[in-house]
Amino acid sequence: MIRIWKMMNSKKIIFIVTLIFLEAVGFLVLPTLAAEILNLAAQGIETGAVRTIGIVMIVVTLITIVIAVFSTRLSAQESQGLGNTLRKKLFEKIMSFSSQELSSFGTSTLITRTSNDVMQIQLVTMLMLRLIIMSPIVMVVSFLFAFQREAQLAWVFAVTIPAIAIGVGLILRKASPIFRSIQKKTDRLNQIFREGLTGMRVIRAFNTTSYEEERFDEANQDFRDTSIRANTILALMLPVMIIVMGISNVLIFTQGTQLISLGIMDIGNLVAFVQYGVQMLISILQVAMLFFFLPRAEVSAERILEVLDTELHIRDESDVDTLGPVDKVNLELKDVAFGFKGAERDAVCDINMNLEPGDTLAIIGGTGSGKTTIANLITRLYEATSGEILVNGKDIGTIKQHELRENIGYAPQQALLFSGTIRSNLQYGNPQASEEEMWHALSIAQADFVEDLDRRVEAGGRNFSGGQRQRLNIARAIVSQPNIYIFDDSFSALDFKTDAKLREALKPETEDAIVIIIAQRVNTVVNADEILVLDNGQIVGRGSHEELMATNRLYQDIVSSQTKGAGE
Numbered sequence: 001m002i003r004i005w006k007m008m009n010s011k012k013i014i015f016i017v018t019l020i021f022l023e024a025v026g027f028l029v030l031p032t033l034a035a036e037i038l039n040l041a042a043q044g045i046e047t048g049a050v051r052t053i054g055i056v057m058i059v060v061t062l063i064t065i066v067i068a069v070f071s072t073r074l075s076a077q078e079s080q081g082l083g084n085t086l087r088k089k090l091f092e093k094i095m096s097f098s099s100q101e102l103s104s105f106g107t108s109t110l111i112t113r114t115s116n117d118v119m120q121i122q123l124v125t126m127l128m129l130r131l132i133i134m135s136p137i138v139m140v141v142s143f144l145f146a147f148q149r150e151a152q153l154a155w156v157f158a159v160t161i162p163a164i165a166i167g168v169g170l171i172l173r174k175a176s177p178i179f180r181s182i183q184k185k186t187d188r189l190n191q192i193f194r195e196g197l198t199g200m201r202v203i204r205a206f207n208t209t210s211y212e213e214e215r216f217d218e219a220n221q222d223f224r225d226t227s228i229r230a231n232t233i234l235a236l237m238l239p240v241m242i243i244v245m246g247i248s249n250v251l252i253f254t255q256g257t258q259l260i261s262l263g264i265m266d267i268g269n270l271v272a273f274v275q276y277g278v279q280m281l282i283s284i285l286q287v288a289m290l291f292f293f294l295p296r297a298e299v300s301a302e303r304i305l306e307v308l309d310t311e312l313h314i315r316d317e318s319d320v321d322t323l324g325p326v327d328k329v330n331l332e333l334k335d336v337a338f339g340f341k342g343a344e345r346d347a348v349c350d351i352n353m354n355l356e357p358g359d360t361l362a363i364i365g366g367t368g369s370g371k372t373t374i375a376n377l378i379t380r381l382y383e384a385t386s387g388e389i390l391v392n393g394k395d396i397g398t399i400k401q402h403e404l405r406e407n408i409g410y411a412p413q414q415a416l417l418f419s420g421t422i423r424s425n426l427q428y429g430n431p432q433a434s435e436e437e438m439w440h441a442l443s444i445a446q447a448d449f450v451e452d453l454d455r456r457v458e459a460g461g462r463n464f465s466g467g468q469r470q471r472l473n474i475a476r477a478i479v480s481q482p483n484i485y486i487f488d489d490s491f492s493a494l495d496f497k498t499d500a501k502l503r504e505a506l507k508p509e510t511e512d513a514i515v516i517i518i519a520q521r522v523n524t525v526v527n528a529d530e531i532l533v534l535d536n537g538q539i540v541g542r543g544s545h546e547e548l549m550a551t552n553r554l555y556q557d558i559v560s561s562q563t564k565g566a567g568e
């Protein structure tokens, strides 16, 4: 928590503390002034002095109110600002995560950490700035004022303060672990809710809606019961406070009236003393309240720092090399292998290829044979476990990730669009793309369904069909005019005719570029300069369509299974 608080502007915090100090002194001076009025009135002293003190009280109150409003506003600004900084840092960090880090956390918890956990920190920071700073000041100043008013009654605090401290301490001990667990339960609730939302179609198709509802109800009830338990314990604070205040007042009044009857004490001082006593007890209670929220915020802080401290698996080294502004590149993979953490065998191994500008390479293979993994290795979304991937002779691990990816136009297997417009989606590929370039890319991608670049795109592109999304993804890759095109199963939803037309239109566009086409369909790969046949992560055949037809058993099987399928 301290590490997170250190992210705040220390000068502003000092300023806020000063304002809060003035605010506390302002409010606490009032009982003393009121006591003076009562004392003067009891002694029958002329009204002029009483009026002067009254005016001073009004002025002090007004100034204190202005300070209070100002300091509350600044505290809110600072705590909101901290939330803002945390969300920004988290977002930037998560955006730099590789697939490995993303899957090790999971999407739900990352969302909870960026939203709910940050809100907990904001809340506690606001409380901290107001209560934790205000309360000790109020306690000390109240004690000093009370002591100055009547030193002989100050012993009452020796009874009441330990009593409230013990009561609050016991309650805290019981409640803290419960508050800690609430955060974990929030996570679980979010996870189930998210799974339910994203998997809604599958849930309906498999008729498992009631099972999902039960799962959600269980987590929801668990969350509710824990929250009720925590709040029930929290509610004990009030009776503790009332009892201790009652005891405090009885002691002060019985002792105070004796002192008054003995002529040692004035009536005004007794009233002021009672008010200071109440202020002190309220301050203790306020600090205690903060301790209720603190364990939850502490857990939130740990969870946020866990994300921020995650060591990036793939990152730019400090002495990064540069490709420079190039309009042609060659790409070489030398004995590349990659295995997922914990997997029994490598997802791909012994991958070799050497591609020059203008080359078209196709990769074909069954499900899970490692095609997408190769694309992810070239784009450096995965880091090769061994071997080298070279662009213009430079290892991609030594080039800035941003620069590497500037040279790659990638149409992923799961065509993804962002909420916005078709224009904004195409500009993801190239922010400077002109209207003409965008229409040109759309026409190559055979996206003839687009009539308006400003047509709305819903989140994930859900208002487009799978095939339309694919074509827009292809157009986005073309708009970026890269030196390396990677189409990962991007033509699978296109009919044979459109697939052929698209590849034909793409040819003049990619004369100086490397094109890698990943596909399961023979028609899509048949014209490539070279076809790699992948099986279980290994290249089991390479050559042109004709060469493979003559020599490669697996390729022959794929072709015959597809021609049979087409003939049926």
Ligand SMILES: Nc1ncnc2c1ncn2[C@@H]1O[C@H](COP(=O)(O)OP(=O)(O)OP(=O)(O)O)[C@@H](O)[C@H]1O
Pocket (backbone or CB within 6 Å): 103, 340, 343, 347, 365, 366, 367, 368, 369, 370, 371, 372, 373, 374, 413
């Ligand atoms: N995140 C992951 N964690 C662990 N293993 C994975 C992960 N992603 C893929 N794999 C495994 O790696 C292997 C290669 O997967 P890859 O996605 O490259 O196959 P693919 O040839 O593209 O398949 P498809 O044509 O079905 O998309 C598969 O055996 C798969 O189970």
